[in-house]
Each structure stands twice: as C-alpha cells, then as structure tokens.
Amino acid sequence: MKKKILFVCLIIFLCLVILPLKLDAKIYADNYTAGSPQYARVKGSNVKLYKTPAAIEDYSNVYFTIPESYFVELLDYENENYFSARYLDCYGYVKISEVQCVSGVPQNPFVTKASFRVFAPNGLELRSSPSQSDGLNVIANINYLETNLQYYGKIDGEEAIVYKGNEWYFCKYTKNGQEQKGYVYSVFCDLLTTISTNTEILEYVSEPTFATKETNAPAETDTSLSSLPSTTQILIIVAVCVPCVLIIYLLFRPTRITARAYQNAEEKSAKRKKHSRKQDYYELEE
Numbered sequence: 001m002k003k004k005i006l007f008v009c010l011i012i013f014l015c016l017v018i019l020p021l022k023l024d025a026k027i028y029a030d031n032y033t034a035g036s037p038q039y040a041r042v043k044g045s046n047v048k049l050y051k052t053p054a055a056i057e058d059y060s061n062v063y064f065t066i067p068e069s070y071f072v073e074l075l076d077y078e079n080e081n082y083f084s085a086r087y088l089d090c091y092g093y094v095k096i097s098e099v100q101c102v103s104g105v106p107q108n109p110f111v112t113k114a115s116f117r118v119f120a121p122n123g124l125e126l127r128s129s130p131s132q133s134d135g136l137n138v139i140a141n142i143n144y145l146e147t148n149l150q151y152y153g154k155i156d157g158e159e160a161i162v163y164k165g166n167e168w169y170f171c172k173y174t175k176n177g178q179e180q181k182g183y184v185y186s187v188f189c190d191l192l193t194t195i196s197t198n199t200e201i202l203e204y205v206s207e208p209t210f211a212t213k214e215t216n217a218p219a220e221t222d223t224s225l226s227s228l229p230s231t232t233q234i235l236i237i238v239a240v241c242v243p244c245v246l247i248i249y250l251l252f253r254p255t256r257i258t259a260r261a262y263q264n265a266e267e268k269s270a271k272r273k274k275h276s277r278k279q280d281y282y283e284l285e286e
Contacts, residue, residue, distance in 0.1 A: 038074040038208035039106055040083070040099035041198075042066045047099065049092040049153070053082035059130050063092055064153030064170035069198040071109035072099065074208050083208075088112070088152060090181075102202040111195055114151035116169065118142045120188035130157020130168035130183040139182045140173060148174050149184075151192065160185045 045068040051061050066072065072085040072094055082093040088110045118124045123144050128137040142149070150172040157168040167186040172179055 037105055038101065038210060039071045039104075039109055039202075040074050040085075040094070040101045040208070041071050041202075042068065042094075043098050043100055044068060047094065049085070049087050049090060049094060050082070051092055053078045053084075053093045055081075059155055059157045062155055063090055064155045066094075066153055067111050067195050070111060071102070071106050071198075073109065074099075074101070074210075076210055090152065101205045101208045103205050104202050106198070106200050106202060108198060108200065111151070114193040114195055115147055115149055116151055116171075116189045116192040118144060118146045118149070118184070118188060119190045120144060124184050124188050126171075126173050126180060126182040126184055128182055130155050130166075130185075132158055132160040132185065139180050140175070142173060142184065146173075147191070150174075152181075154186070155183070157183065161187060 045065070047066045047068075048057075049063040049066055049072070050056075051063060054061060066087055072083075072087050074094075075084040075086060075091075078084045078093055081096060083096055083099070085092060085094045085099075121144055123146075124142045125132075125138045126140040126142055127134075128139055131137065152170045152172070155168050155170055156166050159166040164187045168183045169186050169189060169192075170181070170183055172181050174180075
C-alpha cells in the first residue's frame with residue numbers, strides 16, 4: 001500500500017513539474033524568430049570565393065571566381081576584411097569590399113544550370129587543384145564527350161599546355177549517383193552554357209543583419225503558467241488531474257479476486273459468530 005501511495009505521489013509531482021517546463025520551452029520557441037538569409041551581390045567580374053580568410057590570391061587559396069552579377073549567401077563576419085559565405089554548396093569566404101549587401105532574398109542567387117562537355121578523345125582528369133604538374137591530385141577520370149558536369153566558376157591555374165592559357169573550370173562531376181568536385185583544364189572542354197546576366201533588382205543595404213539568439217530571443221518574457229489566460233490554466237489543471245485520478249482509481253480499485261476473498265472472509269466471520277452463539281446456548285442448557 002505504501003509503495004502505491006509513493007508511486008501516485010511521484011506521478012503527480014512529475015506532471016506538475018514537467019508540464020510547466022515543456023510549456024515554457026514552447027513559449028520560448030514560439031517567441032524565437034530566426035533571421036532571414038543575408039545575401040550580397042558580387043561587384044564586378046573578378047570576385048573570388050576563398051578557401052581561407054587570408055590575403056593569399058593564388059589558386060592554392062581560391063575555389064573559383066563567382067559569376068558576375070550573381071550573389072553569395074553571407075553567413076557571418078569572419079574578421080574585419082572577410083565574410084564567411086556560401087555559393088551553391090561551396091562554403092568559403094569573400095572580401096567585404098568586393099560584395100554589396102542586399103535586402104531580401106534573390107530568386108536566382110546562383111548559376112544553377114550551367115554545364116559543359118569534355119572534348120578530349122582520351123578523356124580528362126578531374127583534379128583537386130588547377131594544376132597538372134601535381135600527379136597526386138587526380139580525383140577521377142572523365143570520359144570523352146561527358147556532359148554530366150555542373151559548372152561553378154573559373155579560376156586561373158597552371159598553364160598545362162604552353163600558349164593555351166591557364167583557365168580551369170571548377171565543377172561537380174556526377175557518376176553512378178556519386179558527386180565529386182574539382183577542376184578540369186578548360187582547353188579540353190566546350191559547349192559551356194551561356195551565363196546570362198542576373199538582372200534582379202534588390203535594395204542595397206550598408207551591412208547585413210545576422211541572426212543571433214541574443215537579438216532574436218525576447219529579453220524579458222513572462223513564460224510562467226500564471227501568465228496564461230484563466231481558461232488555459234483551467235484546461236491544463238484538468239489535463240493534469242484527470243490522468244492522476246484515473247491512475248489512483250486503477251491502483252486502488254478492488255479486483256474480483258479481492259472482492260470475493262473479502263466476501264468469503266465475511267461469511268466465515270458470520271459463521272464463527274453463529275457457532276459461538278450456539279455454544280453459549282448449549283452451556284446455558286446444561
């Protein structure tokens with residue numbers, strides 16, 4: 001019996017403690033509003049997506065040049081000179097001085113449907129850096145006339161063939177459901193999709209507003225149970241009490257076996273009393 005009473009008390013305690021905590025968490029979540037994505041348009045035709053926020057301009061620290069008139073999503077201030085940023089599914093850094101922040105979200109911030117064809121009869125290597133002299137940077141071999149290549153941007157790398165230039169493409173190569181990113185020498189590529197100018201008009205702003213918990217969470221919000229409307233409080237109390245009453249009833253409800261045993265005990269007790277009275281009567285007769 002004591003164990004049952006302790007168990008019931010524990011259930012009531014948990015209901016009264018955990019429910020308000022969950023309610024407070026829900027109220028906090030409802031009041032928390034994440035900031036909208038922050039975008040910036042690149043200024044000119046030579047804005048690079050960097051691998052690190054360092055003043056290194058060669059291809060060892062550059063992913064590619066972002067297509068002119070398009071955007072990057074700004075993630076945060078990295079330091080006084082760089083934003084951390086995203087272009088498509090590539091994460092890196094852009095110089096603060098080379099992008100213009102905008103208000104709102106562009107409909108087409110990135111070049112998403114540009115592709116090209118490999119036109120090398122013996123195929124072409126996909127490399128981790130725009131250099132052919134490094135024999136250890138080959139990621140994959142791309143077949144002749146392959147077109148399943150998504151174009152991201154250009155980069156000045158190593159001049160693999162004399163007098164043929166140093167332009168490489170950064171791309172994503174998909175084969176058998178597997179995706180690999182890397183560089184191909186543009187001399188052996190053709191049919192590059194014409195990239196049209198992005199003519200979207202958005203309002204320019206001086207600087208982005210990045211969402212933080214401190215700026216978005218309410219500073220002083222009463223999330224206690226007493227701050228809710230009286231009707232809501234009554235509903236919560238009823239919702240807590242009804243299950244408790246039901247549990248108490250189920251715990252203490254007499255079972256059929258208990259009731260039958262109780263009835264048998266009552267009948268035996270009555271028989272004993274009757275037998276005792278008969279004995280007393282016989283003694284008086286004697």
